[in-house]
Amino acid sequence: MNKKYERLCDEMIQRQIVSRGITDPKVISAIRQVPRHLFVSEALMDQAYGDFPLPIGEQQTISQPYIVAEMTQSLALTPDDRVLEIGTGSGYQAAVLSRIAYRVYTIERLHSLYIKARKLFDKLQYHNIVTRYSDGTTGWKDEGAFDAVIVTAGAPEIPQVLVDQLAVGGRMVIPVGSRYSQELIKITKDRKGVRQTSLGGCRFVKLIGEHAWRES
Numbered sequence: 217m218n219k220k221y222e223r224l225c226d227e228m229i230q231r232q233i234v235s236r237g238i239t240d241p242k243v244i245s246a247i248r249q250v251p252r253h254l255f256v257s258e259a260l261m262d263q264a265y266g267d268f269p270l271p272i273g274e275q276q277t278i279s280q281p282y283i284v285a286e287m288t289q290s291l292a293l294t295p296d297d298r299v300l301e302i303g304t305g306s307g308y309q310a311a312v313l314s315r316i317a318y319r320v321y322t323i324e325r326l327h328s329l330y331i332k333a334r335k336l337f338d339k340l341q342y343h344n345i346v347t348r349y350s351d352g353t354t355g356w357k358d359e360g361a362f363d364a365v366i367v368t369a370g371a372p373e374i375p376q377v378l379v380d381q382l383a384v385g386g387r388m389v390i391p392v393g394s395r396y397s398q399e400l401i402k403i404t405k406d407r408k409g410v411r412q413t414s415l416g417g418c419r420f421v422k423l424i425g426e427h428a429w430r431e432s
């Protein structure tokens with residue numbers, strides 16, 4: 217990474233991520249490896265390491281760095297894990313996951329974002345990310361079950377199909393609530409069933425699809 221962005225990235229990790237309690241060295245190392253400025257338009261590159269989400273076109277956003285770190289840490293990933301992400305967007309979250317997990321399957325419903333993210337993964341040689349252009353609320357049945365599922369858009373409720381595609385021992389994280397504010401819910405599955413805990417409030421763009429919000 218170029219020196220200027222490397223410094224901005226280090227500052228971001230200290231001020232926004234470590235200081236707020238993210239401790240998993242795998243998460244911190246993954247974030248340090250991914251050049252976040254390449255996931256936004258040229259005009260926004262200097263703001264890429266700031267403490268906020270940024271627009272990525274099509275009225276969508278790249279999540280705030282801390283949220284990416286928190287969601288990634290909550291999945292407790294190991295190097296053997298296969299992860300499903302719904303909402304590729306800029307591709308940044310998938311890129312971070314791919315530095316820890318074995319393989320990342322990521323789905324995006326907007327064609328232009330899907331194409332852009334794909335090209336960037338190629339350029340950065342992130343060969344363990346598999347992309348798909350479709351409605352992610354129905355999951356990716358042929359590739360399941362997954363060790364982890366992450367939904368990076370806000371849902372009105374937890375899509376049961378995604379829980380069904382979670383392996384026993386699997387972890388899932390998803391923002392659930394109204395169009396304007398949600399709660400970040402963590403779901404774990406074991407032999408006895410499924411458990412839910414709340415990680416606190418958050419605000420995401422809408423998850424739109426068969427098992428979520430309707431288009432308009």
Ligand code: SAH
Pocket residue numbers: 276277278279302303304305306307308309310323324325326329350351352353368369421422423424425426428
């Ligand atoms: N993880 C992204 C965040 C992008 S914002 C990042 O790191 O940049 C959420 C994304 O979810 C948007 O790109 C939106 O188009 C997408 N999305 C919304 N509903 C979806 C669905 N049903 N299936 C797949 N992607 C969806």
